Amino acid sequence: MDEFKKEIIEYAESFTSDESPVLRELREHCYAQYEDKAMLSGFVQGRVLSMFSRMIRPRVVLEIGTYLGYSALCFAEGLVDGGKVITLDVNEETNKVARSFVEKSEYKDRIEFHLGNGVDVIPSLPETFDLVFIDADKPNYTNYYNLVFDKVRTGGFIIADNVLWSGKVLAPDDENAEALHSFNQMVRADDRVSNVLLPIRDGLMVVCKNWF
Numbered sequence: 001m002d003e004f005k006k007e008i009i010e011y012a013e014s015f016t017s018d019e020s021p022v023l024r025e026l027r028e029h030c031y032a033q034y035e036d037k038a039m040l041s042g043f044v045q046g047r048v049l050s051m052f053s054r055m056i057r058p059r060v061v062l063e064i065g066t067y068l069g070y071s072a073l074c075f076a077e078g079l080v081d082g083g084k085v086i087t088l089d090v091n092e093e094t095n096k097v098a099r100s101f102v103e104k105s106e107y108k109d110r111i112e113f114h115l116g117n118g119v120d121v122i123p124s125l126p127e128t129f130d131l132v133f134i135d136a137d138k139p140n141y142t143n144y145y146n147l148v149f150d151k152v153r154t155g156g157f158i159i160a161d162n163v164l165w166s167g168k169v170l171a172p173d174d175e176n177a178e179a180l181h182s183f184n185q186m187v188r189a190d191d192r193v194s195n196v197l198l199p200i201r202d203g204l205m206v207v208c209k210n211w212f
């Protein structure tokens, strides 16, 4: 990362509200213990996800890709009373860690875990979603979008992470970059939605299901 970009990110971090102590502990645990630490949303993106949730005030959030539970805890901050975050992942090991951190948080009764493959679990969920966060295996992004679409309420949101894939979507030369570029093209061509691709961190695609 060039020096200017690093300084700008540090500046943005210094003028952003603190995360909760549990989120900080989880992030520090991840950075100290995990090689794939870049999978965790990170501080500023976490605050952005929390802020989206506070703006939307969702009753039901679906997250595809729990990892250590960081983003699930961020989304939980904006839930209405009685609301919940449903989060799913295939990885048993990371799921145990996620559960242990959620257990320590004030949201322990409001985050529901599902262990399994996204394409199998999503059709079994009876809920209607106000917000869906797609953050799992990249080749399945379009499948996840199609699987959740009819379960998202009109006026609801789908947010997908990593849609810039470190800039590789500009000239895709691997399966993930190709899948993400195709996903971005598919969303842009979908006349049922309005969308914005935010160049935050690795790229957030924010999609609203139109009511008009």
Ligand SMILES: C[S@@+](CC[C@H](N)C(=O)[O-])C[C@H]1O[C@@H](n2cnc3c(N)ncnc32)[C@H](O)[C@@H]1O
Pocket (backbone or CB within 6 Å): 039, 040, 041, 042, 064, 065, 066, 067, 068, 069, 070, 071, 072, 088, 089, 090, 091, 094, 116, 117, 118, 119, 135, 136, 137
């Ligand atoms: C980028 S991490 C999620 C990070 C988390 N949302 C956060 O921001 O802190 C991606 C997760 O997707 C999970 N995953 C990969 N393939 C999956 C699949 N087919 N179904 C469900 N989860 C999957 C991985 O096990 C991993 O924990």
